[in-house]
Amino acid sequence: MGEFELIRKYFTLHSNEVNLEQNCVQLGIGDDCALINIPHGDVLAVSTDTFLEGTHFFKDTNPFAIGFKSLAVNLSDLAAMGAEPVAFTLALTLPDSNEDFIAEFSRGLFTIADRFRISLVGGDTTRGPLSVTITVMGKTPCNEAIRRSGARDNDVICVSGALGGAAYGVALRYDKSKIHGNPDSAKAFNLLDYPNPRMDLVPFMHKYRVNSALDISDGFLGDLKHILDSSEKSAEIDIKDIPISEALHNLPADEQLNYALNGGDDYEICFTLSEKDYLLWQDDYKSGKAPKIYRVGTIKELSDNRISKGNRVTFTENGKAVSRHIDRNSFSHF
Amino acid sequence: MGEFELIRKYFTLHSNEVNLEQNCVQLGIGDDCALINIPHGDVLAVSTDTFLEGTHFFKDTNPFAIGFKSLAVNLSDLAAMGAEPVAFTLALTLPDSNEDFIAEFSRGLFTIADRFRISLVGGDTTRGPLSVTITVMGKTPCNEAIRRSGARDNDVICVSGALGGAAYGVALRYDKSKIHGNPDSAKAFNLLDYPNPRMDLVPFMHKYRVNSALDISDGFLGDLKHILDSSEKSAEIDIKDIPISEALHNLPADEQLNYALNGGDDYEICFTLSEKDYLLWQDDYKSGKAPKIYRVGTIKELSDNRISKGNRVTFTENGKAVSRHIDRNSFSHF
Known part of the structure; x- marks a missing residue:
């Protein structure tokens, strides 16, 4: 299976299922941009974190944990701001298209995404040293974000x-x-x-x-x-x-x-x-x-x-x- | 100058100046999340792209152009959706803390950010092979996004x-x-x-x-x-x-x-x-x-x-x- 098909199998298809349940997400993966409704009276909360092999996790960390933790630490930023999760984007750089890695990474990622009902709405996959950048978006009532x-x-x-x-x-x-x-x-x-x-x-x-x-x-x-x-x-x-x-x-x-x-x-x-x-x-x-x-x-x-x-x-x-x-x-x- | 100070000098300080002009941005860099007001009646448009040395630009590309183009191609996704720019986050992975590179990269980045009045609201800097991931956020009237x-x-x-x-x-x-x-x-x-x-x-x-x-x-x-x-x-x-x-x-x-x-x-x-x-x-x-x-x-x-x-x-x-x-x-x- 080629890289494009792997991404489709393990990311795009799953994300669409979650999107259907998430009424904030008007349009998910597949166009130039995703479209998200922020309810009137709420403000958008945004945070970005990069996870690099050798810097943020050990080389022998299992791929399930890498997927899980990459999103977990971003969700933690939303919690610290008093915000509820809405959607996230994933920029994934992989050294090769190893199906076992991608399957386990995505299983870890969606385990926590499903638990907290947050939708994957976009991303980019590139070839290079393993690196995961997630941008997480949430919402909180205007003037009630906790600074x-x-x-x-x-x-x-x-x-x-x-x-x-x-x-x-x-x-x-x-x-x-x-x-x-x-x-x-x-x-x-x-x-x-x-x-x-x-x-x-x-x-x-x-x-x-x-x-x-x-x-x-x-x-x-x-x-x-x-x-x-x-x-x-x-x-x-x-x-x-x-x-x-x-x-x-x-x-x-x-x-x-x-x-x-x-x-x-x-x-x-x-x-x-x-x-x-x-x-x-x-x-x-x-x-x-x-x-x-x-x-x-x-x-x-x-x-x-x-x-x-x-x-x-x-x-x-x-x-x-x-x-x-x-x-x-x-x-x-x- | 240490990496933290370089980032502060070339990214954080500049971004705050732009934020003051951008009334959508309620809170910029410096907290767990940035806070952004999406006007009532508008929908948020989001896109993420990664730029890798050797894959998306040649090794001898000048840092000003890398900063400029990384944001330009993300803005292009907003334009294609019929969306106006609001804010972006930057995940920057650098092989070393080379002030010349950071200065020129940020000058290219903010040349285009200022031209299109888009605010840097968050980011992450890590050590590793050169890579730039930008998540761009825009707004467009509900039901008028162009798919x-x-x-x-x-x-x-x-x-x-x-x-x-x-x-x-x-x-x-x-x-x-x-x-x-x-x-x-x-x-x-x-x-x-x-x-x-x-x-x-x-x-x-x-x-x-x-x-x-x-x-x-x-x-x-x-x-x-x-x-x-x-x-x-x-x-x-x-x-x-x-x-x-x-x-x-x-x-x-x-x-x-x-x-x-x-x-x-x-x-x-x-x-x-x-x-x-x-x-x-x-x-x-x-x-x-x-x-x-x-x-x-x-x-x-x-x-x-x-x-x-x-x-x-x-x-x-x-x-x-x-x-x-x-x-x-x-x-x-x-």
């Missing part, structure tokens, strides 16, 4: 899930001697290869008036800094409140904390909201009506004199000042 | 400009012995490297109720076939009416025709409209109120018995049947 810049004094800082497990997966892929007999390696690899974009949070982020949000892709501390820079605020973080991934539970406490604070690839959401809204969310969580969230700190004025110059985050431990050293350097992805 | 599938019996088939010059540029880049002393090589390279997306046609395509359109990227005959397949029609083309690029005028007549019919990279628009609307357009052209267009043939019923089986295009020459052989094979891009 990084909206954090307010005394906002509660939350994260949507346990941190550090995916970064441990990266470390294990680098040092394979630590995989054998390690009860946690499967968990860590699962977190690394199959991130769960937190689309489930979106309605709750609007309901509880979340003021600022982003997704944790480069490590909690580094990403929190983007909120603090954009919002011109500082933060106090209690290290005992950081939720640690289960995949790390057999490591020494300091290593656990280091992965959770500085590891990347979590794709949980970090967000801030008022104390009052946080308490409402917690009440609803306790009665089973909202997803679990983790309070990890508080937004402070930038002029707060407890914040040392040049560093916007201070740490406490069970409410008291921390005496021990806390590593603040993000891991590199690879 | 490939709308051609009607007896529609006049038009093209928006002379054909074949860019393909001659490709041929000259392959066989450099023919460049020296060739008075046409500069014209051909200019057509190849700096295609002019025909955004100027968009208002006229709507005004004269164009029924079907696409842009000529793979060669006139091959692209016309997409209209005929989608619309379930056939066509009669008069080879004497095909407008031949000036860059070809010193070649033998058969070669000229071959480049014009089968060469790619023209980025002119091929479209169909009723005889009545064609005559109205021509009247307005003669009084200086509409751009020049070239009538090249007529859409016919698919069952028309003059159409030989398996071939949807028949040729005439000054209105009479053609006896000589006409090559119908598209050139490959490279």
Whole structure:
């Protein structure tokens, strides 16, 4: 089967099926452009990410996971903005027309596309070193998109899930001697290869008036800094409140904390909201009506004199000042 | 200067300036997503294309031209759909952080972005073999997008400009012995490297109720076939009416025709409209109120018995049947 036929078999035909279910998509693949209806009162949210073999995923990553994760991390950007998925385009560069690869890649891609009801509406396939660029489009009510810049004094800082497990997966892929007999390696690899974009949070982020949000892709501390820079605020973080991934539970406490604070690839959401809204969310969580969230700190004025110059985050431990050293350097992805 | 600073200097800062002028763009680069207002009554048009060194442009193409052409060919897709430009994202993969390259690439990119008032709203930069993926977004009134599938019996088939010059540029880049002393090589390279997306046609395509359109990227005959397949029609083309690029005028007549019919990279628009609307357009052209267009043939019923089986295009020459052989094979891009 030629490359054109492979693309048609594994991408074009599937995408048309999904399009029929998606009333936003007026015209899918096959013309010069796709056509998409953005409902009146909504704004379009757009994000682009490139995935390169050797930079964003290891050479031995299975094609199903590459397809899955490429779209998952883009969906995560929509979730962080408070947007619902609508459509995406795929630019795929392949070294050869290997049907096994294309079949598994597309199965991974459409597993997550179908789960979150997002339509493939266009793309381009070229020959070259393996690379995946996805542009994802979503919608959110005008003036309700959640920006990084909206954090307010005394906002509660939350994260949507346990941190550090995916970064441990990266470390294990680098040092394979630590995989054998390690009860946690499967968990860590699962977190690394199959991130769960937190689309489930979106309605709750609007309901509880979340003021600022982003997704944790480069490590909690580094990403929190983007909120603090954009919002011109500082933060106090209690290290005992950081939720640690289960995949790390057999490591020494300091290593656990280091992965959770500085590891990347979590794709949980970090967000801030008022104390009052946080308490409402917690009440609803306790009665089973909202997803679990983790309070990890508080937004402070930038002029707060407890914040040392040049560093916007201070740490406490069970409410008291921390005496021990806390590593603040993000891991590199690879 | 590090890569992050280079990107900031040459892309982020510029894009913000353009954003301020573009009232569709609510939020540009710098958050998890960009936010774009699609006016009520309009539909979003989206297209993605990848440009790879060695596949879509020659290794010695200057970076200004790479930046210019990458966006130009995407804008051409919007024009072919009858859409006005709004915003684009850029995924750029670079082998190294060469400031000269980035400066010239971005100058080419923003030369055309500014000309057509389209905003860069997001992107991603990665390290790897040179590759440019652009996703372009435009808007067009709901139900007025011009599809490939709308051609009607007896529609006049038009093209928006002379054909074949860019393909001659490709041929000259392959066989450099023919460049020296060739008075046409500069014209051909200019057509190849700096295609002019025909955004100027968009208002006229709507005004004269164009029924079907696409842009000529793979060669006139091959692209016309997409209209005929989608619309379930056939066509009669008069080879004497095909407008031949000036860059070809010193070649033998058969070669000229071959480049014009089968060469790619023209980025002119091929479209169909009723005889009545064609005559109205021509009247307005003669009084200086509409751009020049070239009538090249007529859409016919698919069952028309003059159409030989398996071939949807028949040729005439000054209105009479053609006896000589006409090559119908598209050139490959490279």
